[in-house]
Amino acid sequence: MQRIVFLDADTFAPGVEPPQPRFPHQWVNYPATAPDQVAARAVDADILIVNKVRIGARELAALPKLKLVALTATGFDNVDVAAARAKGVAVTNIRGYSVNAVPEHAFAMILALSRSIFAYAEAVRAGRWQAGGQFCFHDFPIFDLSGKRLGLIGSGSLGARVAELGRVFGMDVVFAGRKNASAPGAGRVGFDELLATSDVISLHCPLNAETENLLSDREFALMTRKPLLINTARGGIVDEEALERALDARLVSGVGIDVTRPEPPPADSAIMRLARRANVLVTPHVGWASLETQRVLMDQLGAALESFVDGGRMNRLD
Known part of the structure; x- marks a missing residue:
């Protein structure tokens, strides 16, 4: 079973439901996560979902089970992709979801x-x-x-x-x-x-x-x-x-x-x-945040998670 941990779930509006991947999983949401909380909350995670939480070399070194960092955004400046690659951790993002x-x-x-x-x-x-x-x-x-x-x-x-x-x-x-x-x-x-x-x-x-x-x-x-x-x-x-x-x-x-x-x-x-x-x-970084767009994003996130577990490379950055 894949343990999925979402570290900043409150970056999405109330009522926007996370995807339900078809593979066996346990999903844990945290509304927000401070830098010094990442290791404790994600230590057992196979898949880590983040929007704006910083995941660098220090955080990656503290997460021995981690296989995937899945961004719920297009921009990936908050994730050290090179450090993830060196540790064998995959990284995905979301693409083309806010085109309107x-x-x-x-x-x-x-x-x-x-x-x-x-x-x-x-x-x-x-x-x-x-x-x-x-x-x-x-x-x-x-x-x-x-x-x-x-x-x-x-x-x-x-x-x-x-x-x-x-x-x-x-x-x-x-x-x-x-x-x-x-x-x-x-x-x-x-x-x-x-x-x-x-x-x-x-x-x-x-x-x-x-x-x-x-x-x-x-x-x-x-x-x-x-x-x-x-x-x-x-x-x-x-x-x-x-x-x-x-x-x-x-x-x-x-x-x-x-x-x-x-x-x-x-x-x-x-x-x-x-x-x-x-x-x-x-405005407070809400240009992307129409309800329609947030739902499209979650659908794409679910597809990327399933692709990764099936051995695919959908939206891979590493």
Whole structure:
């Protein structure tokens, strides 16, 4: 019998049921797990399921029975895949499950910021409409998306879907080549050119050594069109202190953030200071979290577990 331990089950909404693999198993859920609790809770696990709990070489060394780490996410920066491979532990992730949810969340942010929806709604609640004495008031900027350039950093399934939505709104959609590449590649524009010419920039790339602090002071200084910046990818891709400086200098006109590092951000962090601004939207990493998407994820998790036990390699990272 396979012992399955899920270390952070409360990362899913109430009512989203875990899969029921067809092989004999015992399934144990923990709502959340601190770093110093991993070894004790997972010591007898054959299969370990994690969303954001860190599993590095130290944790792996303490788990002698472990055969598989199954991520309930696409990003795997919280699991040391090389250390797992060296120990003979398989690693799987989830793929393509949020192809509607995350792009829709990104575009909801684009629409809300381009129309200053939340700023106007808050002003109405504060009595500004009556104080203005006119049928409308113009305290916050509004711009149409049609004809504007949408620059996408990351061209996987999520970036491609955001591109489709952008074209529906009549936007000029471009994808960035790799930063510092000698040539952008077919169908792409140079990284710096995208920063300089885009009215909206949306991030859809993984967090790794190449993309950590991908956007910092130098990159913000290139944004001559003062774009909206949307990050539904990973915290750590954007230097948050540099972003605060860029907003102060009006190098970007608005920001939508669904991901931070760490999560949740400290109360005194740059992100929480930014969240109080009228032209910034911060949501708590829920872009992926429609009920439909969570159920698709659980179905795929169950299939990956069954594949592993049957000797298959579905969604393997190792």
